[in-house]
Amino acid sequence: MGTIRTSDRGRAGARDIAVWDPLVRMVHWGLALSVLVNGALTDEDGIVHEWVGYAALGLLAIRLLWGIVGPRPARFASFPPSPGAAVRHLGGIAGGDRTVHLSHNPLGALMVYNIWLTVAALCATGIMMGSLRFFGVDWVEEAHEAAFSWLMISVVLHVGGVLFDSRRSGVPLARAMLTGRKSVPADRPVV
Amino acid sequence: MTGRDPQARRAATLAALIVAQGLCAMFFVGDVIADIGVDVAESRFHLPLEAFVATVMIFGVIYFMIELRRLLSRMAEMDTGLRAARGDMAGVIERFFDDWELTPAERDVALMVLKGIDNETIAAVRGTAPGTVRAQCTRIYGKAGVDGRAQLLSVFMEELLAED
Numbered sequence: 001m002g003t004i005r006t007s008d009r010g011r012a013g014a015r016d017i018a019v020w021d022p023l024v025r026m027v028h029w030g031l032a033l034s035v036l037v038n039g040a041l042t043d044e045d046g047i048v049h050e051w052v053g054y055a056a057l058g059l060l061a062i063r064l065l066w067g068i069v070g071p072r073p074a075r076f077a078s079f080p081p082s083p084g085a086a087v088r089h090l091g092g093i094a095g096g097d098r099t100v101h102l103s104h105n106p107l108g109a110l111m112v113y114n115i116w117l118t119v120a121a122l123c124a125t126g127i128m129m130g131s132l133r134f135f136g137v138d139w140v141e142e143a144h145e146a147a148f149s150w151l152m153i154s155v156v157l158h159v160g161g162v163l164f165d166s167r168r169s170g171v172p173l174a175r176a177m178l179t180g181r182k183s184v185p186a187d188r189p190v191v
Numbered sequence: 192m193t194g195r196d197p198q199a200r201r202a203a204t205l206a207a208l209i210v211a212q213g214l215c216a217m218f219f220v221g222d223v224i225a226d227i228g229v230d231v232a233e234s235r236f237h238l239p240l241e242a243f244v245a246t247v248m249i250f251g252v253i254y255f256m257i258e259l260r261r262l263l264s265r266m267a268e269m270d271t272g273l274r275a276a277r278g279d280m281a282g283v284i285e286r287f288f289d290d291w292e293l294t295p296a297e298r299d300v301a302l303m304v305l306k307g308i309d310n311e312t313i314a315a316v317r318g319t320a321p322g323t324v325r326a327q328c329t330r331i332y333g334k335a336g337v338d339g340r341a342q343l344l345s346v347f348m349e350e351l352l353a354e355d
Contacts, residue, residue: 018270021263022199022206023256030210058217062210062252069256071263127224 019073019102020180027063028177057123073102079109086110100169100188111158118154121147198266205259209252216248283350291334300327
């Protein structure tokens with residue numbers, strides 16, 4: 001991973017750098033799909049809703065393991081949660097810095113951890129709601145609803161951030177999550 | 192792009208297996224959680240068995256993950272090797288061109304000849320007459336001491352295949 005090849009068919013002067021391995025991509029789109037399915041399609045009290053919830057938890061668990069054993073760009077060490085770095089990154093954006101980050105940029109990293117935590121909270125409260133001990137307990141249900149609302153806000157911010165950073169850095173980020181390769185314009189510094 | 196080469200396909204297959212097996216493991220873990228506290232007669236063996244299956248599957252997932260990481264780093268190494276070879280080849284070509292004292296225009300034409308582009312296209316790309324390109328080629332072959340296109344190529348092929 002992290003290897004560079006000059007793109008033959010891509011835009012002229014762009015370097016194609018492999019960043020997202022297939023497992024990262026499958027987990028990403030699988031999680032997105034399960035959020036979509038459970039948020040919009042399934043019956044909230046149904047068994048399918050529960051299964052999809054467990055699937056989301058499974059995907060999350062896979063990703064967390066992969067964050068330890070996976071290749072460099074997938075590892076937690078490549079995108080530590082650092083509010084300080086995120087603030088500096090914001091300052092850099094304001095100052096016209098167009099550095100390209102090969103893994104998540106510091107703001108994106110915060111969003112990643114935020115979404116993982118929120119999904120974990122959703123799964124935990126969801127499992128509790130189905131358990132005998134917490135069945136029908138109000139605060140659990142309220143926490144589940146609140147976590148879902150927060151997840152929707154996060155998804156909007158996430159998609160907005162991806163669109164914004166694709167324009168700012170000139171790297172089509174959504175495509176990178178599909179193909180695994182970031183196509184970085186030749187004149188951009190890379191971190 | 193995952194289907195680009197066999198190794199990329201293998202990596203994608205491994206990743207899909209990891210996801211599938213991870214989800215199956217999750218199913219068993221979920222069942223274990225659901226069964227805890229439920230007092231069924233069969234649960235005395237049911238629960239430990241499920242817990243065992245879940246554990247085995249999780250170890251399988253970790254094993255596959257380590258395999259996938261190995262495969263990915265091998266792919267990255269090969270990519271780097273190829274790039275290095277390409278970089279070396281470019282250097283070799285430059286050195287020969289220097290030796291033959293080609294002019295900048297001749298270097299341009301020679302490089303295109305090496306890439307297998309025909310004279311008409313070279314003329315069109317460079318915005319010159321085909322006759323000019325033919326004359327440049329003749330000078331290039333003369334400086335290189337070869338008879339034509341094929342022999343010019345063979346100079347570099349020999350460099351690639353040489354064992355020393």
